[in-house]
Amino acid sequence: MIDSVCSLCVSSLVISVEGLPRPTIIIPEQHILIEGDDEDNPYVAKVIRLFGDGDGEQMKAVVQWFVRVSEVPLSKLKLLGREPHPQEIFHYQGRICDDEVNVESILRPVQVTVACVHPKVLGHKMCTNITTDVKSIKFKNYFSFAVCLIRNLLDNQQDLNSDGEDEDEFVPSQKELNGCSEEDEDDGEEEAGLDSEEEILVKKGRGTTAVFRTPRSKQKTHSLTRTPRKNPNKKIMPGTPRTPHQATPSIPCRSLPTRQPANILEEARARLHVSSVPESLPCREQEFQDIYSFVESKIIDGTGGCMYISGVPGTGKTATVHEVMRCLQHAADVDEIPTFHFIEINGMKMTDPHQAYVQILQNLTGQKATPDHAAALLDKRFNNPAPRKQTTVLLVDELDLLWTRKQNVMYNLFDWPTQRHARLVVLTIANTMDLPERIMINRVASRLGLTRMSFQPYSFKQLQQIIMSRLNKVKAFEEDALQLVSRKVAALSGDARRCLDICRRATEICEHSTTNPSATGLVGMSHVMEALNEMFSSAYITAIKCASMQEQLFLRAVIAEFRRLGLEEATFQQVFVQHQALCRLEGLQPISVSEGLAVCQRLGACRLLLLEPSRLGVLQRVRLNVSQDDVLYALKAD
């Protein structure tokens, strides 16, 4: 495979390319494709130098990386100020990536062409725009010039040289521009080289009718010829019951616009909805800081790690992590930290723990695969050194749902971050603090590590602060009312969702009761009390009060029979004897057994009674689902 092995420096290299009979020679200054995560889109780079590794066993190449459009983060792409061509590549100067690669990972050479933009397509205005805008863009050494096109040397059919007249967006500049290696680190040289190149471009652009002006900046815009569209593997096999690939998940758009909130109460209600995203998360500053610094340090160091976050529902775990990610993303956008990839999966949002692999893979690369295949691909990705890898931050919500008997999903999730090349940060969320000890086997718990954080339920002061910050000076609540809600919820669960829901319900009640002229229009104590009652009071007692006469009698008979037996359980037959006696006592006509069973079933359907399956008939056992005192209280009140 390797041709000439001199002591250290190698002038050229012979590799065999799949599908070509002859071996291909690779020399410095040539553009190559390098094996990457995505098989359809390998990395592009230019060989700068080839050298042997001491004994000559290992050949290495020093390369200059290029990034494809698809690899450029969206935020950066916007800075370009124009629509990039799908085959366009950009110079890469990030420091994170190792610029030495093993020659084994080189797939094949590739032709990178500098082409000019067809004015018809980009439009005159667009072209000039590029020139003006580009200067102001702060690419900050990320990619310093736009363009070049990769053309696969293997695709020898030159069907791309169709003329400028047809609908091809770009006119290929047919000449291979080997010399157009635009490492633009130093501006001086660049300026000089530029002019000559512009000439070439203008000359070469067939069909460009001289309107085209090359931008006079260091960001040269060239465009690319298109790779010939010959990929028969894209055919979708007909007849397979798969989700159609072109299907886009969407809910139809509404035909009429939403109404805006009309008054203060409606405004308050919109703000208090759990879904409305607050500007900041009050009362979770410490936790925010901890998670932020954890993830940030891992991203900067390019290492990996795990963190376990626990807390009862509604304490802001997921919200805080999302907030951290928003901030980190922002920091990455302004280049304070290297870019990273954020992926979120939720144990409750998948049908089977192994679907986690599928979802992670789809989020990472967009590929679809079966769980087993996805696991293998991810394993390969995280375990093997790959050039140019950015950190991946993975949020696993509702971790306990990923439990399997062999725990291999959890094991893999926590094992990957420990790999040297993975650059994976895993944040896991679950409810119980001792989940690792309770459900995980030792090797999984050990890999999860001891970076734990627990979110305490909100105290009443915090809840109050949360509502206040949400309302943000919209005056809709009386001070006392707010305090009542927050104290009540803090005492029950400390669940912020509950708190917001009660407040929202209170505004509704207030709105309906504003017929009273003395009311201030603010939500007061009485409204909050009513909302609290609605949500927390159990309906058992009212249900017993509203039950029919025979149903009430039956409940009494149940209690009487329990007292007689000294047990909390009796068969229907036993209770029915008591029931008949009670009927006579009350002066009612005794009911038949079928009717008695029907009464019993109705009480069972409401779950006032707990019953055995009804096929047991008179032998089914009966238990009370309410306390005896409650029943007696409800029946006495009449």
Place this chain on the structure above:
Amino acid sequence: MPQLHFRFRFRCSRGTGCVGSCVRIHEKAASWCIVGVVVTLCACRHLLELLRRSAIQGESNSVLIVGPRGAGKTMLLQCVLRDLLQEKEAQKNLLQVHLNGLLQTDDRIALKEITRQLNLENVVGDKVFGSFAENLAFLLEALKKGDRSSSRPVLFVLDEFDLFAHHKNQTLLYNLFDVSQSAQTPVAVVGVTCRLDVLELLEKRVKSRFSHRQIHLLSSFGFSEYLQTVRTQLSLPDDFTDRGFAQDWNSSIQTLCEDKSVEEALQRHFNSSKDFRSLHMLLMLCLSRVSVSKPSIKPADLLDASRLCLCDAKANMLHGLSILELCLIIAMKHLNDVYEGEPFNLQMVHNEFKKFLQRKSNSMYNFEQPVVMKAFEHLQQLELIRPVDGSSAKTQREFQLMRLMLDHSQIMEALQKYPQCPTDVKQWAMSAFG
């Protein structure tokens, strides 16, 4: 004929009654009776406001309607939806998905049904493509892409809500409630259930995401309102085609409801249950006796119908038994008396029966063992006796332990009515000891 009219009325309005009436009042139709108006009007307004806000302002909500069977929960929802859809703004926007816990028995079926009803992109004709996992991902993606201001709100109605809580991991409920609590496509989740303890069924994460709005629909009316409902349910409307007939009919209903015996029968039904569906059953039975020659309901019809409704099913079955089978039942009754409800087997029953026969001089009931066995098996097939749980099938049939599924009162009642029951058998049944 009025029959058709009522049949239509009873069939179309599942659980008409207090809610139906309340909604009628809502519509300012004065002819409808006033039953539990305060409670149901309040519930009606609450639900209507909630759904209106979802439809028009794109607010996500979740609510549970809880009440005993036949209290009019579904009726309430239907009436509110009908009112809501009269508003053009709501009608144009709202998408509806109706699920029933008895039909969608697991999340896989429920998801397919949701996808089909929403007519998402992976639906071709009536078929939903993709695996369970793909469907879930697809639906969640679809809901996630929407937002409050631009996508159409979706109303999810989950009938028999408690059954959805038994699905694995409560995935569907978690996701629906999660969408309703996050900035995605606006959804309104309405659960309908008769279980009062439904919140305890929800897993803690699901429960936290549920907004805890509950509308309790309890039938808190008294007998006078019940009677009033019967009257209005049976009366013909003023716009009935044959006006003369309608007047005669309505006056006959008036006299019917004032009849003492009718009132007593209705009182008995009311005491037994406030369920409107069982009332409709009774009224339907009366109406079916109306014919051209007899164009009104007589008190006797209602009493007959009432007797038919209240009669004991098991006691009726005893009438069809042979004398031998009846004797076996009586023997079992005596065994139950002696051993205080302990299970018995065929041999014991046969012995008891033989003891009875020995006391009698004539041997007209002297049957062979196989015949008795056959009779015993027949009783088991009728489920008048059932094998004790856990008794293995390996034991010989003669010694398999059984329990009697009848109450003594049922046996005695059946004996009274049994045609040409031999006196000695009757006496044997009534004697304290076999």
